[in-house]
Amino acid sequence: MDEDEKDRAKRASRNKSEKKRRDQFNVLIKELSSMLPGNTRKMDKTTVLEKVIGFLQKHNEVSAQMEISHIQQDWKPSFLTNEEFTQLMLEALDGFIIAVTRDGSILYVSDSITPLLGHLPSDVMDQNLLNFLPEQEHSEVYKMLSSHELVTDSPSPGYLKSGNDLEFYCHLLRGSLNPKEFPTYEYIKFVGNFRSYNVPSFSCNGFDSALLRPCQVSLGKEVCFIATVHLATPQFLKEMCVVDEPLEEFTSRHSLEWKFLFLDHRAPPIIGYLPFEVLGTSGYDYYHIDDLELLARCHQHLMQFGKGKSCCYRFLTKGQQWIWLQSHYYITYHQWNSKPEFIVCTHSVVSYSDVRVERRQELALEDPPSEAIHPSALKVSTEPGRVSKCRHAQHQQQHLNPHPDDGTSSAASQLPQLPSSTPAAHTGSAAGSAALPAGGRQVILGPGRQDPAPSPHLSPPCFRGDFSPQD
Known part of the structure; x- marks a missing residue:
């Protein structure tokens, strides 16, 4: 038991x-x-x-x-992630990343295209690359993209093969706040290689995940050209077009002549300046040359009515970037004698996409997709490098001549004690412009060729909106 x-x-x-x-x-x-x-x-x-x-x-x-595909440690500091290192490199190279199929269809473009060329990624993706090139460059670029065959004669990844590399120069259309403005092009360089990728069954936003799959040519896979695109000449002043927190704002006080009297604690993270760095300086010292005339009108409107709202304008940050702002302001009066005392401003950060929509609405224009530009509309400058800024050239002349006689300074001079100079950081290089001859020299290079000799470059865009201030 x-x-x-x-x-x-x-x-x-x-x-x-x-x-x-x-x-x-x-x-x-x-x-x-x-x-x-x-x-x-x-x-x-x-x-x-x-x-x-x-x-x-x-x-x-x-x-x-x-x-x-991971970046080796000897390529980057150990404390940076791949994404951070890639972003720093793109900023240093004045470049952006693009993925194009062999027929020219754009699958992906990075956000850094916006401050460099003025295009939003949504405007460029699903478009054809040839729509952004002058017509005389279509045939050679299309030939280089469409005729390439992916090299797969060894087990190593295709993007590590020299036979898959491609490098060439061309012109790329710059974006504009006003589509009816004269089209201008930027001289740029493509450096990249061909890869195979799985055709995604979803939108192009999922293109990155498709590239992470094994890169080998097989049935059901396509070949695309992935490149880093950078400007032939560095662009020292860029627009801060992508705003992480568009609702950010800060407050300042100005004299009636628009000199800084006060800057609150929220301003340094946005514009980079500490209060003592701007006190006593004129607000006009930090505004973009193309926006001065509009801001002068807003100032005059404020002096007449005592309050108002400014147009969207560009403000130069301490990091040498243009950030879009819009200001609400009013005049305060002395409590005893009722005389105007100073101006109180609340500045709000605005994204480039919102500015573009507003400007085009003011111009009674639609927001059309990018279209091919007729070659007769092509303008080029006579010296190599990036597109020169015509208005920044005028701005540089204002530094050399204390009594400028252009239209912008005359309009702004109607205000009391309006400054006639701006910081040297605002100025850019200048170059003349000339029409591209019918038999102009091709600027595109195929693989294995050396950099081209000085070639024609395109005239700068001159952004200007024409709208009155709002109450």
Whole structure:
């Protein structure tokens, strides 16, 4: 009897342990099935395990591919991530990343195209690259893209092969706040290579995830050209077009002549200046030359009516970037003699996309997609490098001549004690312009060729909106 009782006790203990193990196993299977996509109610344990194994295999493939394409530690500081290092490099090179199919369709473009060329990524993606080139460059660029065959004669990744590399120069259309303005082009350089990618079944925004899959040519895969595009000549002043927090604002006080009297604590993270750096300086010292005339009208309107709202304008930050602002302001009066005392301003950060919509609405224009530009509209400058800024050239002349006689200074001079000079950081290089001859020299280079000799470059855009201040 004692032995039978011991056996029953052992069996009961063993059964209890088995039941506990089965319960734990069922709980884990249930947790795995809950993480799988789709309807998992009718899945048995074997199906759940098969799907999990398949997911892990794909995950390992993606991880292996990411390790191959990962930037080595000797290329970048250890405290920077890949994304941070890539962003710093693009800013240093004045460049952006683009992915184009062999027929010229743009699959992806990075946000850094906006401060460099004035295009929003949404305007460029799903368009054809040839629509942004002058017509005389269409045939050669299309030939280089469409005639390339991906080299796959060894197991190493295709993008590490010199045979897949491509480098060439061309002109690219600059964006504008007003589509009816005379089109201008920027002289740029493409440096990249051809890769294969899985054709995504979703929108182009998922293109990155497709590139992370193993790059090997097989049925159902396409070839695209992924390149870094940078300006032939550095652009020292850029527009801060992508705003992380567009609702940011700060307050300042100005004299009636628009000199800074006060700057609150919210301003330094936005414009970079500490209060003591701007006190006593004129607000006009920090405004873009193209916006001075509009701001002068807003100032006059304020002096007449005592309050108002400014147009959207560009303000030069301490980091040498143009940030778009819009100001609400009013005049305060002395409590005893009721004389105007100073101006109180609340400045709000505005994104470039909002500015463009507002300017085009003011001009009674639609926001059309990019279209091909007729070659007769092409203008070029006579010296190589990036597009020169015509208004910044005029601005530079204001530094040399204390009594400028252009239209902007005459309009602004109607205000009391309006400053006639701006910081040297505002000025840019200047160059003349000339029409492109019919038999002009081609500026595109194929792989293995050297940089071109000085070639024609395109005239600068001159952004100007024409609208009156609002109350």
